[in-house]
Every structure is written in C-alpha cells, then in structure tokens.
Amino acid sequence: DAKTTQPPSMDCAEGRAANLPCNHSTISGNEYVYWYRQIHSQGPQYIIHGLKNNETNEMASLIITEDRKSSTLILPHATLRDTAVYYCIVRPHTGRRALTFGSGTRLQVQP
Amino acid sequence: DTAVSQTPKYLVTQMGNDKSIKCEQNLGHDTMYWYKQDSKKFLKIMFSYNNKELIINETVPNRFSPKSPDKAHLNLHINSLELGDSAVYFCASSQDQAGGTDTQYFGPGTRLTVL
Numbered sequence: 001d002a003k004t005t006q007p008p009s010m011d012c013a014e015g016r017a018a019n020l021p022c023n024h025s026t027i028s029g030n031e032y033v034y035w036y037r038q039i040h041s042q043g044p045q046y047i048i049h050g051l052k053n054n055e056t057n058e059m060a061s062l063i064i065t066e067d068r069k070s071s072t073l074i075l076p077h078a079t080l081r082d083t084a085v086y087y088c089i090v091r092p093h094t095g096r097r098a099l100t101f102g103s104g105t106r107l108q109v110q111p
Numbered sequence: 112d113t114a115v116s117q118t119p120k121y122l123v124t125q126m127g128n129d130k131s132i133k134c135e136q137n138l139g140h141d142t143m144y145w146y147k148q149d150s151k152k153f154l155k156i157m158f159s160y161n162n163k164e165l166i167i168n169e170t171v172p173n174r175f176s177p178k179s180p181d182k183a184h185l186n187l188h189i190n191s192l193e194l195g196d197s198a199v200y201f202c203a204s205s206q207d208q209a210g211g212t213d214t215q216y217f218g219p220g221t222r223l224t225v226l
Contacts, residue, residue: 043201043217098156098167
C-alpha cells in the first residue's frame with residue numbers, strides 16, 4: 001500500500017470546518033484513498049473513501065487533487081464529538097483487504 | 112443491535128495462561144479480521160479470514176491461533192501469554208462491494224492486560 005503522511009495533530013474550533021490533509025505522493029492508479037477515525041477507547045470508524053473524484057457523505061467531504069498525490073478530509077461543522085485520531089489510508093481495490101494504519105492526525109475540537 | 116461485538120471487553124490474566132477472545136458480526140459479511148493496537152497506539156493487522164479460510168497471516172507468533180467456526184465468528188486464542196501481548200485487540204468485518212471497495216466495521220475492542 002502507498003505510504004501516507006499526515007500532520008500529527010490539529011486543533012479546530014467547534015462549529016468551524018476541520019480540514020485534515022494527507023499526502024500520498026506514491027499512490028498508484030488502482031489505489032483508493034480511505035479515511036477512518038478512532039474516537040478515544042473505541043474501534044476505528046469508516047468515514048469516506050474515493051478514487052479520483054471528490055466525494056461527500058453525511059459525515060464528511062473528501063477532496064482529492066487532480067494528480068491524486070494528496071487529499072483533504074473536510075468536516076464541515078466540527079463538534080466536540082469529532083475529537084479523534086483521523087487516519088488516511090491508501091490501498092488497492094483488489095488483493096490485500098487489510099488496512100494499513102499510520103500514526104494519523106489527532107484532531108482536537110475546542111469549545 | 113451491535114454490528115461487530117467482542118467478548119470480553121477487558122481481560123486481565125497472568126503470564127503463561129491461555130485465553131480466548133470472541134468476535135461475532137451480524138452484518139452478513141464474508142471477511143473478518145483481527146487487529147492489534149499496542150501501547151504506542153499503532154494498529155496492525157494480525158489475521159484475516161474470508162469465508163472461514165485464512166487469507167492473511169502477518170508475522171504473528173504461533174501462540175496466536177485464530178479460529179473461524181462460521182462466517183459470523185472469528186475467535187482469537189492465545190497460548191502462553193507474555194507481557195508483550197498486552198494490547199487492545201480489535202475485530203473487524205467487511206464485505207466486497209461494487210468496484211472492489213469495502214468498508215470495514217470494527218468491534219469495540221478487547222483490552223488485554225498480562226501481569
């Protein structure tokens with residue numbers, strides 16, 4: 001799986017948008033970008049994934065650059081419950097199914 | 112209903128003991144996983160089963176033996192527990208979707224402490 005680079009921590013004010021960046025400069029054509037998060041003491045939770053187009057669901061938006069070497073997860077209106085470690089994961093859509101987690105970004109939403 | 116459940120939630124035991132952790136998913140998925148999260152918070156895959164067949168077996172001591180009695184269950188048995196086995200163990204499941212992508216659903220974790 002392609003290696004990803006994320007900032008170790010970020011702060012965000014409650015009610016504001018949280019923009020979490022991820023670099024994946026070695027991504028290959030058949031690899032998807034997935035985002036998961038882990039709230040303290042819980043199991044990881046799927047957020048969103050994409051291949052090359054921007055994606056949006058009820059939780060977040062995913063913006064992937066045209067060259068696919070980086071992406072940004074956007075939480076449009078962060079709440080205190082969004083405080084968690086966010087993981088950006090790149091993996092192919094075939095073959096190995098397991099997720100390779102990096103160290104992620106610890107997002108702290110401030111009241 | 113909980114999608115992926117694990118028992119027990121906490122497990123405290125002595126070195127050298129044998130213990131099991133159970134996982135059940137009610138999502139009808141065909142693939143199940145065990146991940147380990149150590150004290151430094153890194154999450155690593157240990158095993159993966161697809162339709163009761165082992166498909167991923169990472170470099171894990173053979174003291175760890177997964178067992179899948181059916182598609183909905185994947186249990187983890189650990190022999191001769193060591194201090195270094197202390198960690199949080201997460202079970203997960205997934206189902207292939209259109210385009211080959213899948214979403215993994217994780218259980219709440221089992222915190223194992225070896226004394």
